[in-house]
Amino acid sequence: MTGELNRAAVIAEAEEYVRGKLAGDFSGHDWQHIERVRRSALAIAQEEGADLFVCELAALLHDAADEKLVDDAEGALKEIRGWLLARAVPEPMADHVLEIISTMSFKGGSNPPMRTPEGKVVQDADRLDALGAIGISRVFAYSGAKRRPIHDPAVKPRESMTPEEYRSGNDTAINHFYEKLLKLKDLMNTETARRLAEGRHAFMERFLEQFYAEWEGRR
Numbered sequence: 001m002t003g004e005l006n007r008a009a010v011i012a013e014a015e016e017y018v019r020g021k022l023a024g025d026f027s028g029h030d031w032q033h034i035e036r037v038r039r040s041a042l043a044i045a046q047e048e049g050a051d052l053f054v055c056e057l058a059a060l061l062h063d064a065a066d067e068k069l070v071d072d073a074e075g076a077l078k079e080i081r082g083w084l085l086a087r088a089v090p091e092p093m094a095d096h097v098l099e100i101i102s103t104m105s106f107k108g109g110s111n112p113p114m115r116t117p118e119g120k121v122v123q124d125a126d127r128l129d130a131l132g133a134i135g136i137s138r139v140f141a142y143s144g145a146k147r148r149p150i151h152d153p154a155v156k157p158r159e160s161m162t163p164e165e166y167r168s169g170n171d172t173a174i175n176h177f178y179e180k181l182l183k184l185k186d187l188m189n190t191e192t193a194r195r196l197a198e199g200r201h202a203f204m205e206r207f208l209e210q211f212y213a214e215w216e217g218r219r
């Protein structure tokens with residue numbers, strides 16, 4: 001199908017498309033996560049002057065080709081490309097969206113910085129959802145879904161990891177704070193997200209303090 005790009009229709013259809021794909025996810029990457037990322041991506045994009053349509057579309061699709069959620073990430077990217085082109089999204093714009101969703105993942109922190117303002121915005125929005133009260137909820141949901149423990153004082157956080165090590169291995173929910181979540185505040189691309197990250201970061205630090213105090217029966 002070729003023809004005019006109908007932005008509102010593409011957004012509405014993208015919503016349906018990912019809802020179907022992520023139904024049945026219990027690892028914190030469910031539709032509600034996508035919805036929150038979309039909302040903060042739009043808010044940050046407004047502040048930063050990024051393209052709203054590209055940000056919203058990339059936010060909606062950002063987990064649809066994620067290697068930890070789909071078996072064949074390459075295949076999923078191809079499918080999304082075809083899906084976008086079939087809805088008259090111009091090829092450079094479709095490729096921009098694909099570039100964003102295929103490079104924004106944390107993977108142990110080893111990725112190069114996002115190239116475009118829209119990429120920076122969507123990556124920040126996704127990272128913000130890993131912080132604060134919601135971030136805390138998602139860590140434990142993810143760990144439970146992976147059958148990993150809440151905490152084990154004998155398992156020390158890993159200092160640096162390859163993407164493979166980051167995905168697998170002997171991990172606990174509490175260690176994930178040190179391996180990823182507490183690093184995110186300083187990795188934000190935009191001023192807007194950095195500001196929001198500060199408060200969420202402080203809340204996680206208070207949570208950990210209380211957690212250890214209870215663990216040791218001090219509080």
Ligand code: ADP
Binds near residue numbers: 130135142166172
């Ligand atoms: P990215 O796609 O940016 O690499 P992930 O999908 O790995 O990010 O992480 C998304 C969220 O899933 C994290 O913020 C965290 O809440 C949860 N998560 C990912 N890996 C782990 C882990 N090893 N232990 C606990 N939670 C995790």
Ligand code: NI
Binds near residue numbers: 029033037063126
């Ligand atoms: Ni995400």
